[in-house]
Amino acid sequence: MSDSGTHGHRWIIEAEIMPKRGVNDPHGEAVMSGLKSLAFANTQRVRVGKLIRIEVAAQSEADAVDQGNRMCETLLANPVIEDFVVSVAQIG
């Protein structure tokens, strides 16, 4: 059971959550206009999302990835408007 939390090693899950292609991102547009007005003239496109870092106990890399994916599917990302990518690193 991967949710037991008492066995295995410590891992960091990073869930990167971004607005889906085609979904308006006024936050990103506002940041882009800020960058342009600060003379970062090469700026062509900005999308703003979230990075959520979660520390877990996991048996293996695959287990940590699986936990991260399930967290994103259940709560962290809304599949109607967001895509997510999970990456993991062992820290202990």
Next chain:
Amino acid sequence: MSRIRAGVISFPGSNGDHDALYALEHDLNLDVRQIDYRETTLDGLDTVVLPGGFAYGDALRCGAIARFAPVMGSLRAFADEGKPVLGICNGFQVLCEAHLLSGALLRNRTMKFHCSWTHLRFEQVNTSWTTGLAHGDILRLPVAHGEGCFYIDHRGLADLEREGQVVARYCTPEGDVNEVANPNGSVASIAAICNQRRNVVGLMPHPERATNDLIGGSDGMRLLGGILNSTLVAQESR
């Protein structure tokens, strides 16, 4: 004949719950009950309203945490029984996150919080809460939201349109649906939708804040009054 029994769910961060309770009790003469988000039964109620506000401070996404509040299991069962559910503003966001309605609400296109009067043209009135209206009715109702831009992908929009689930769209006072009258950038100017069974309705504007001309308008009564005639309310309560 007993009065219709209406519950209003209060989540941590709800701030439109008392507006809804007041309107339902004093303006519509319903028998109201404030439901704490930790309650696990909605027994005895004819209808449930999810009010406006900022449940859980809009943490993660509007409605994302509220979706898992203890009361939500009962709400799902209540909706599955075909009983009338109305989500107003944040309540609409919660219903979308809970997949009781389709789509999602995004940050307003303008990045601004919009607090103003809008006009809505009702296109589908055979839902649990809108039977007091006629097709094409235009209501003047206030909005107050930062994240009211309704989004659904092309396929989802086609489904909503085909199934007659687009209840109302933002329009001009004359009833024209155009981008100027769309305060938040909603897809197809959508302001209100319902589920396929038509018992769950969500909208961004606030009918409960427009129930008396003394507070700027009374068109909200024309919408809310529909519950008095809803065939989805148990017969003995009407």
